[in-house]
Structures are given as structure tokens and as C-alpha cells.
Amino acid sequence: MQNPELLRRPVPSALFLFAFVVACLTGLQAHAQEVVGEAKPSVQDKTESKIESISPTWLDLRGNLSLGAWSGDRWLNDQTSFGVAQLQLNIATKFDSAWSFHSNANVSYLGSKDDSADSAKSTSIPKRHSYLRDAYLKWDIERAEWRIGTQVFSWGRADRINPTDNLSARDFTSPFVTDEEQKSGSVASSLSLDLNADTRLQFVVQRVPDGSKQGQVPSARIEAGFPLAFTSRTYDYALRLDQSVSSIDWSVSYFDGVEKVRSLELLQQRGRLLGVQRRYAALQSVGADAATTSGNWGLRGELAYLRFKPENAENAGRLSHWYGVFGVENNLAHFSHIVSNATFGVQYFFRRFAQDPHFANLPDAWRTPLDKLQLANNQLHHWQDGFTVRFAQRLMNDQLDYEIVGMHNFRDGDFVLRPRLNFRYSDSTKWVFGCDLFRGKDHSFFGSLKKNSLAFTELVLIF
DSSP states (O other): OOOGGGGGSOOOHHHHHHHHHHHHHHHHHHHHHHHHTSOOOOHHHHHHHHHHHTSOOOOEEEEEEEEEEEEEOSSSSOOEEEEEEEEEEEEEEEOSSSEEEEEEEEEEEEEETTOSTTOHHHHHSOSEEEEEEEEEEEEEOSSEEEEEEEEOOOOOSSSSOOTTOOSSEEBTTSOOSSGGGGEEOEEEEEEEEESSSSEEEEEEEEEOOOGGGSOBOGGGTGGGGSOEEOOSOOEEEEEEEEEEOSSEEEEEEEEEEEOSSOEEEEEEETTEEEEEEEEOOEEEEEEEEEEEEETTEEEEEEEEEEEEEOSSTTSBOOOOEEEEEEEEEEOOGGGTTTSOSEEEEEEEEEEEESSOTTOTTSOGGGHHHHHHHHHHHTOOSSEEEEEEEEEEEEETTTTEEEEEEEEEETTTOOEEEEEEEEEEEETTEEEEEEEEEEESOTTSTTGGGGGGOEEEEEEEEEO
């Protein structure tokens, strides 16, 4: 792990450009060496190859249509009982042995009994969510892969809490059952090189999405009155060295760009409070993750230092901190006579901020906006930690599966519980049931989300 002080020196864009050029040349050289070693093709081989290169494979079209009923939304209001219709499409086509195109899009519509023209709720909540997760062109040869276009990135090996995963935005207000579906893509160029059979180097240049395509949080509607300060950054840069071997998988990564979740900051000038504003903060991060198995046990961990660079040093806002998670899981094979096809996992997570998030040096008169800032930024204690637990099981020859996921914060005692159940009626039809339950005191992270407690059911048609 690098010393966090090294992050105080910004990495010049020229360094990333140099690394990108070297990576391209390395990939082309490897490809050229493969071609040189091959036998000279015959005329018939050339003809067949030419025909194949100009005749793309038929489109691979897949997707699903889901119809659901939800007891509430994820906008921290009192709206109840609404329906959801969602269409998800995955389209892929292969032009030749190296070139292909991939896309993934999702459109959902929310309809409720509050949709009357004079209802304030009907105008405060988006009725349609559209997400273009992927739409990229891929060039894939033996030791290199290049993708350009809209992409979603998922980094880290911990279970759902990933301190090193900073590239893709997430909409926490979207009516999606799984967390991964909440991610939306951004225009990016991604180059991956296989240094050997077990090691891969990935370099990403991504355009910073505008405010409407950044991550959304449940309190966004409440915070709409705060001005949004735009960042001066245009691109995110990220680098990852990943190794997968039989004994242990690990990676180290670096990110220099913009945080994808908005934060609040107090505007002040010479000791006077001017107001509160929203911002997608500039962020540098260096981190590592690892995972291994031993018998029926699995171990995983992830650690990162997140350094936030304020536009104005006087403003109180996002604080730099260490962020880590370490966990263990077991497939419960020794208890197969009691429970079969099940796994149990637990993780410990923590944040250690570089300074006291209570900002004791600020006047007491600023306490109300400071409380809002602490909740919005999840900066409640100098050291805040907790644990996650997950139990999952598959039954009836995988026709039925369920999981129960919980997360608890030690300092404030707040928690969230999220059970999910899937019943596959056939290969093309399944039922989904679940709920989100948030509990805790008002001035706690999960306690502030109590209005987002809900239950839902969906019928999914797969094609």
C-alpha cells in the first residue's frame, strides 16, 4: 500500500497518455509476433477469411420484461402502492474473430395512485428511469482487449462493499431489485493487457458524466434547493493490476477523478457561513483487494485510502479517510444434513477519517447544517465501523433460491435488513419477492432512511 502522502502530488495527464501508448504498442507487438509465427495461408484460406470478416454473426438479442408492485419508492417520502414496468435488453454481435459490439439498456416506468395532475408527489418523483449500462465496441485478441464506448466497471473482491470501486455511478433511487442493476455506464476507453497467463493490466480513461447522469441518492429531492457546484475535471483515470492464480486472487488499483456520489459542503468565508452546496468531489484513491479459499472457507478483503481534494480549503465537506472491509464465508458443507446448498458470510468494515467529522472548531450556530452534512456524507464519527451478514440457499434443484442480507453500524446501532426470494416457474418465467427494512435513530445513516423501508414483488418474463 502506498503512503497516502504520495497522493498529495497529482499525477500528470502526460503520464497516463504515456502508459496508454506503451500499452497499445505492447499489445500490437504481441499480436504481430503471433502472426509472424503462423504458416502462410493458402488462397482458399484467404477467401474464407475475407468472407467471414465481412459477414457479421447474427444479433444475439436477450432480455426480460418485468411487472411489479412496490409498497413505496426510494425517495424518502410517504408515497405508497405503485406499479413498476421494466424492459431490459442485451444486444451483442460479432463481426469477426476480434471485433464485436455489446450493449445493455434498461427502461422502467413507475405508475402510482398519486399520478393526478394536481398531486405534488407526481411532479417531485421521476416516473421513468432510463439507463444505458453498456454500448461499446470491443477488440479482443489473444493477449489484449480494448473497449470503447459506454461501459460499466465493477472493481473489488469484497461482498457488495467495495472501497476500490469508484468508476461507475449508481442510482440508489431506482426501482431495481439487485444492487448491480443500479449502476449506469459512462463513455470510456478501456485497455487490458495480459502480461502473462495469470496477470492482467487494465487502464481506463472515462469522461466524467454530467450531473444528470451522476449517482443519485434518496435525499436528492430534499436537497434540490442547495446549489450544485460543478467540478473542473473532465476525465477520470484509473489503473489496475490484477492477478488470478490457484492459491490467491489479488489486485492493486489507482483512481484519479470525481466521486460518483454527491456530497454536501458548508460554504464559509472568513468565519462566516454563506450556505450549503452539493458537489461531486474530486477524488484520488489507491487500494488493493484479495480473495482466497481453503477447503470450505473463503477469505476476502479490500482496503483503500480515499483522498478528497476540496476546491476551497475553507469549506467543510468531504473528508479523506481509510476505508476497508474484511470477511469470511463458508459453504456449510459440514452441516449439509441440516441445511444443504447454502452459504454463510460475515464481513467487518470500517472508515477512519483523517480529522474529526464533528468539526468542533465551527460555531454552535452552524450545528443544524452540519448535522445535514454528516448524514449526507456518512461522516458521523472519527472511527465508524460495523458488520454485514449474508445467508443464501438454493432449493428444489435450484428452482427456488433466497438470501438474507443485513448490515449494522456499531457506533449508532442502526441497521438495514434486505431479504430476497426467487422462484423459477420455468426457464422463461420467475417470481421475485423482497423487502428493505431500515431502522435506527434519526441522526444515524440507516435511521435517516426509514422512509425507504418497503416490500415488493415482481413477475419476470425472460426471452
